[in-house]
Amino acid sequence: MSRWEPNARGRLEQAALELYLEQGFDRTTVVEIAARAGLTERTFFRHFADKREVLFAxxxxxxxxxxxxxxxxxxxxxxxxxxxxxxxxxxxxxxxxxxxxxxxxxxxxxxxxxxxxxxxxxxxxxxxxxxxxxxxxxxxxxxxxxxxxxxxxxxxxxxxxxxxxxxxxxxxxxxxxxxxxxxxxxxx
Amino acid sequence: MSRWEPNARGRLEQAALELYLEQGFDRTTVVEIAARAGLTERTFFRHFADKREVLFAxxxxxxxxxxxxxxxxxxxxxxxxxxxxxxxxxxxxxxxxxxxxxxxxxxxxxxxxxxxxxxxxxxxxxxxxxxxxxxxxxxxxxxxxxxxxxxxxxxxxxxxxxxxxxxxxxxxxxxxxxxxxxxxxxxx
DNA sequence: CCCACCAGGGCAGTCACTGCCATCGGCGTA
DNA sequence: TACGCCGATGGCAGTGACTGCCCTGGTGGG
Missing domain, CATH: 1.10.357.10 (Tetracycline Repressor, domain 2)
Structure with missing residues (x-):
């Protein structure tokens, strides 16, 4: 069994889309997205250059x-x-x-x-x-x-x-x- | 004689263009632009919605x-x-x-x-x-x-x-x- | 002469984004 | 089996864009 859940990137994409739909893009923080994906803000920025890019994978x-x-x-x-x-x-x-x-x-x-x-x-x-x-x-x-x-x-x-x-x-x-x-x- | 130099907006536009040319856009801070125009950061953001908009007046x-x-x-x-x-x-x-x-x-x-x-x-x-x-x-x-x-x-x-x-x-x-x-x- | 009105300043706070170092399972290799 | 490297993630401090709120002080109209 591996140390982390698989598909971190995909989880981030999904969490971001959900939150953007629920609250709107600018009322959503990267910390929230990462938390919903079970990750941290730092990891978000290792997968995506910025908060917008997550929608354009x-x-x-x-x-x-x-x-x-x-x-x-x-x-x-x-x-x-x-x-x-x-x-x-x-x-x-x-x-x-x-x-x-x-x-x-x-x-x-x-x-x-x-x-x-x-x-x-x-x-x-x-x-x-x-x-x-x-x-x-x-x-x-x-x-x-x-x-x-x-x-x-x-x-x-x-x-x-x-x-x-x-x-x-x-x-x-x-x-x-x-x-x-x-x-x-x-x-x- | 008025309290402030006239044409604050125009001075900001010019200062921004100069600095973007001299140092590049992302090595230039809004504080620098405002300083060159003889103004403050806060005033910059009263004239322009963000750091990019100053180029699109x-x-x-x-x-x-x-x-x-x-x-x-x-x-x-x-x-x-x-x-x-x-x-x-x-x-x-x-x-x-x-x-x-x-x-x-x-x-x-x-x-x-x-x-x-x-x-x-x-x-x-x-x-x-x-x-x-x-x-x-x-x-x-x-x-x-x-x-x-x-x-x-x-x-x-x-x-x-x-x-x-x-x-x-x-x-x-x-x-x-x-x-x-x-x-x-x-x-x- | 007085006051409401601007244009601008000060300041503290939030948040996006970055650099640097720490952590620790997995896995190849001796 | 033991060692040690690798790769994905975490922690943390720092910078800078942008905002809300309140303050200041000339200016122009009454």
Missing amino acids: GAGELRERLVGGVIDAPPSVPPMEAVAGALESLAQMFHARRDLVLPRHRVISANPELQERELIKMAGLAQALTDARRRRGVADPAARLSAEAAIAVFRVAFERWVSGPERADLASLVRSSLEELRGAVAAD | GAGELRERLVGGVIDAPPSVPPMEAVAGALESLAQMFHARRDLVLPRHRVISANPELQERELIKMAGLAQALTDARRRRGVADPAARLSAEAAIAVFRVAFERWVSGPERADLASLVRSSLEELRGAVAAD
């Missing part, structure tokens, strides 16, 4: 999935189609974890500091997507711009998904948002 | 200019063209204040916390632009998406401007970035 996996979706697409698929496919792959991931994703989104949308962190994570996704598109042979300003546009599409679709009726499908919201963007951006 | 004016550019455009101008015009108006503003804009950008790009703040300010611009576009009769998901796209265009153009050769013109970089986006986003 899945960001790395998200990025891998997004980049993988673009890189692994067969070469016959046109670039923008590859991006659309990768976004839909993300959509499936979100749908599968809606029990985590939805409360987490409630917490974030209640707090500007958390929104800031969310935005920089999104920017990181856009950067990764830009690199992936470059490796698929897209030239530079276009790679960056379409990556940013893709992330915006996903964000808008996500918000429509969250605030809309229960039976909406995120993947098809992504599709239709992309079409909306194409229409809106075209020279009027 | 111009955000309100930026938003007004952007929104104004869209609202005031004659009705004959197609919506996306009005947005392009508003972005170019911002570009002129940036060019006129390049002596402030460029060092400020150096400070921000050296620090992730400041980048977070910058991103949420950009998101605020996108929100304001969305509202403005709605008032110009653009339907909802399209208004939001084209506003986000427009902000992305401006951001990319700005980075090209900053990192490119001295004689580049921001307004034309905005124009060409918008064209790039149109091409990249179109169904391939």
Whole structure:
């Protein structure tokens, strides 16, 4: 039998989400989170850089999935189609974890500091997507711009998904948002 | 003669920018900033919500200019063209204040916390632009998406401007970035 | 001349975050 | 079996951002 309970990191993530939901982000102290996880404040900061980061542990996996979706697409698929496919792959991931994703989104949308962190994570996704598109042979300003546009599409679709009726499908919201963007951006 | 030197707020802004440039953002304390401005820490926090906000005092004016550019455009101008015009108006503003804009950008790009703040300010611009576009009769998901796209265009153009050769013109970089986006986003 | 009104100062307190050192089971190695 | 290193956690003191509360002293209107 080991000296400590396993999965300290996971316990911290769960405790934090619970407390942020119960009391709000800024009425929750790191000491409280650590205590609920059976740990100390010092240990919290060994696992997470700060009090916000504990809500963004899945960001790395998200990025891998997004980049993988673009890189692994067969070469016959046109670039923008590859991006659309990768976004839909993300959509499936979100749908599968809606029990985590939805409360987490409630917490974030209640707090500007958390929104800031969310935005920089999104920017990181856009950067990764830009690199992936470059490796698929897209030239530079276009790679960056379409990556940013893709992330915006996903964000808008996500918000429509969250605030809309229960039976909406995120993947098809992504599709239709992309079409909306194409229409809106075209020279009027 | 008044009890205090005038323009405390402006002095704080200048002192902060100088110190952030000299020592870096996180090696600078609020006490130092206030001291250089001939004030105290307590007064700093009466003018600015936090240590980052002091770099973003111009955000309100930026938003007004952007929104104004869209609202005031004659009705004959197609919506996306009005947005392009508003972005170019911002570009002129940036060019006129390049002596402030460029060092400020150096400070921000050296620090992730400041980048977070910058991103949420950009998101605020996108929100304001969305509202403005709605008032110009653009339907909802399209208004939001084209506003986000427009902000992305401006951001990319700005980075090209900053990192490119001295004689580049921001307004034309905005124009060409918008064209790039149109091409990249179109169904391939 | 008086007073309400600002803009700013002083001060103590909370909390996020860090550096440094201590602890002690597990596990490889002699 | 004994030794000793490693790795996850704890303890603790310190810094600095930010806040609430009260105080001060010119200024301008009545």
